Amino acid sequence: MNENYYDKSVCAHGFTLKYRDKDHKYWIESPSGDSWPVYGCTTMLKVLSSIQFDKKTGAATSKSDTLMNWAVSEVKKALLAGQDIETATKAHTKKSDFSKNFGHKVHSIIELASHAHNEGHKYSWGESPEDTVAKRIFDNDLKTNTKVLAQELLVFMPSNPDAPKEEWKDWIAGTFDRLVLRDGKVELQDHKTSSGVYDLNYFVQLRGYQEMLEWMMKDKNNTYANTLDVLYHQPIEVRRINLSTKTGFFTDEWLSTNHDDDSEMLKATKTIFNISKKYRHLFW
Numbered sequence: 001m002n003e004n005y006y007d008k009s010v011c012a013h014g015f016t017l018k019y020r021d022k023d024h025k026y027w028i029e030s031p032s033g034d035s036w037p038v039y040g041c042t043t044m045l046k047v048l049s050s051i052q053f054d055k056k057t058g059a060a061t062s063k064s065d066t067l068m069n070w071a072v073s074e075v076k077k078a079l080l081a082g083q084d085i086e087t088a089t090k091a092h093t094k095k096s097d098f099s100k101n102f103g104h105k106v107h108s109i110i111e112l113a114s115h116a117h118n119e120g121h122k123y124s125w126g127e128s129p130e131d132t133v134a135k136r137i138f139d140n141d142l143k144t145n146t147k148v149l150a151q152e153l154l155v156f157m158p159s160n161p162d163a164p165k166e167e168w169k170d171w172i173a174g175t176f177d178r179l180v181l182r183d184g185k186v187e188l189q190d191h192k193t194s195s196g197v198y199d200l201n202y203f204v205q206l207r208g209y210q211e212m213l214e215w216m217m218k219d220k221n222n223t224y225a226n227t228l229d230v231l232y233h234q235p236i237e238v239r240r241i242n243l244s245t246k247t248g249f250f251t252d253e254w255l256s257t258n259h260d261d262d263s264e265m266l267k268a269t270k271t272i273f274n275i276s277k278k279y280r281h282l283f284w
Helices: 041-048 063-080 091-118 129-143 200-217 259-282
Strands: 008-012 015-020 025-029 035-040 052-054 146-158 171-182 185-192 197-199 236-243 250-254
Touching (some): 008 146, 008 200, 025 171, 035 041, 041 171, 041 259, 091 129, 091 171, 146 200, 171 200, 185 200, 200 236
Parallel strands (some): 035 171, 185 236
Antiparallel strands (some): 008 015, 052 197, 146 171, 236 250
16 A cells, blocks of 8 residues: 555544545554555445345345345446446446446535625536535535535544553544534434434444544544634534435435434444454455
8 A cells, every 4th residue: 555645634632544535545653654455435335234124114135135125226237228248237337437426526515605605706506416405404404504624534443441541453444425514513423324213323324433533532633623613612413414326316314313223333333344354264
């Protein structure tokens, strides 16, 4: 890994997290200058990826089966559209990348529109699905008196934050979409383009983001200490926002309010993931 090339970095408790957007890689740099790769929160949560519940019936299903059916469906669509087999077999990965880029474009448009609004100018909206979603979120922000504090925040923490600093060996990191002040409350918002199925990842992932940010803020010299000082006075709420890449429609909703269960599930997931890494030599 070329550790000299990175797109973003944040610091807390003397450690630095660096992130490279091209290959979605995170790594930690210690106060002594040592560095090592870090798994993202979504990678760690693959431990839970086989546990999910159907949105309509509540029945337990297998996410691996769901993802396989989706991938096969995308390949089939590409073949029927006349694409060659080599191109068609990559159709599902292209659609996945599209969904990731979709959210990033929406954030960028909202930022431009907000800047224009704050300067007293009218923003010229386009007709793309990204513009449509961005406008709906922007209008909703104005309606609910929502102030965007930051977008695409990089967060991290050791797996055992309560242990002495010299025992901080395993880390997790991640990037969530927005931190806003809405109706006087601080909200951590994450945008999802998937629909139809609720799995445990959503609950644990957002709780992970929340705990990582809270851990960083305990260091008064962390990267966000000045820009997000409101967090020293108010607790963080968690909200999931669904984005439709087809219709441009969006919905927002609260996630689990059972913080204790979410935190326990996050803790258990980190433990299972870190122990499972000891078995890697059996597969490589």
